Amino acid sequence: QVQxxxxxxxxxxxxxSVKVSCKASGYTFTSYDINWVRxxxxxxxxxxxxxxxxxxxxxxAQKFQGRVTMTRNTSISTAYMELSSLRSEDTAVYYxxxxxxxxxxxxxxxxxxxxxx
Amino acid sequence: SYVLTQPPSVSVAPGKTARITCGxxxxxxxxxxxxxxxxxxxxxxxxxxxxxxxSGIPERFSGSNSGNTATLTISRxxxxxxxxxxxxxxxxxxxxxxxxxxxLTVL
Numbered sequence: 001q002v003q004x005x006x007x008x009x010x011x012x013x014x015x016x017s018v019k020v021s022c023k024a025s026g027y028t029f030t031s032y033d034i035n036w037v038r039x040x041x042x043x044x045x046x047x048x049x050x051x052x053x054x055x056x057x058x059x060x061a062q063k064f065q066g067r068v069t070m071t072r073n074t075s076i077s078t079a080y081m082e083l084s085s086l087r088s089e090d091t092a093v094y095y096x097x098x099x100x101x102x103x104x105x106x107x108x109x110x111x112x113x114x115x116x117x
Numbered sequence: 118s119y120v121l122t123q124p125p126s127v128s129v130a131p132g133k134t135a136r137i138t139c140g141x142x143x144x145x146x147x148x149x150x151x152x153x154x155x156x157x158x159x160x161x162x163x164x165x166x167x168x169x170x171x172s173g174i175p176e177r178f179s180g181s182n183s184g185n186t187a188t189l190t191i192s193r194x195x196x197x198x199x200x201x202x203x204x205x206x207x208x209x210x211x212x213x214x215x216x217x218x219x220x221l222t223v224l
Contacts, residue, residue, distance in 0.1 A: 035213060037213075037215075044203065044215060044216075044217050044218040045152075045154075045160065045203055045205075045215040045218070046215070047212065047213035047214070047215060050212070050213075059212060061211075061212070095159055095160070097160075102148055102150070102206070102207035102213075103148075103150045103162065103165045103166070103205075104150070104152075104160075104162065104205070104213075105162050105165070105171065106162075107159040107160055107161070108159065109159055110159050
């Protein structure tokens with residue numbers, strides 16, 4: 001069965017960077033794009049960007065351009081999302097999701113990133 | 118950028134029908150996907166391409182899309198359907214767009 005397993009919770013100081021991983025199993029990792037979506041406490045879903053694991057091509061939401069980097073390691077079927085220059089407003093749960101055309105059909109369990117001094 | 122508008126909350130009695138709307142400019146020309154999110158859990162896809170149901174999703178969940186409004190309909194609502202529901206489309210200028218979410222309360 002398709003599974004996306006994310007790395008554990010992180011606590012970071014303002015100005016630092018965080019790198020979240022998303023390990024895929026149950027399907028061919030390079031056949032589907034990966035979306036990254038975040039959700040602040042009590043708020044809605046916010047799309048951050050996508051990555052094609054086969055080519056490494058990426059597309060980022062304008063809000064995160066210059067601060068987010070999405071990469072992958074195909075040998076271990078793992079996608080990564082790195083967010084830099086963290087501020088308190090970046091405190092949120094970050095999700096990876098498999099993207100089949102325009103739909104996110106399978107989601108990771110989420111990773112809580114807390115930004116606090 | 119493309120905007121999707123959902124009502125913040127919808128309430129329904131058990132056994133009745135809940136309808137959650139998602140408004141957008143000419144949304145009927147786009148494919149709409151719906152996600153269910155229960156507290157502390159990741160979103161789950163419940164309807165894709167307007168009206169298709171993934172395997173494992175009850176037939177009580179259905180969707181429609183026309184004009185400026187897409188609708189998620191949940192028939193014979195159960196207590197376990199209480200959750201937040203999000204609509205989502207793909208837009209050529211914004212890529213993935215989510216609605217603000219609707220909290221479904223089962224009375």
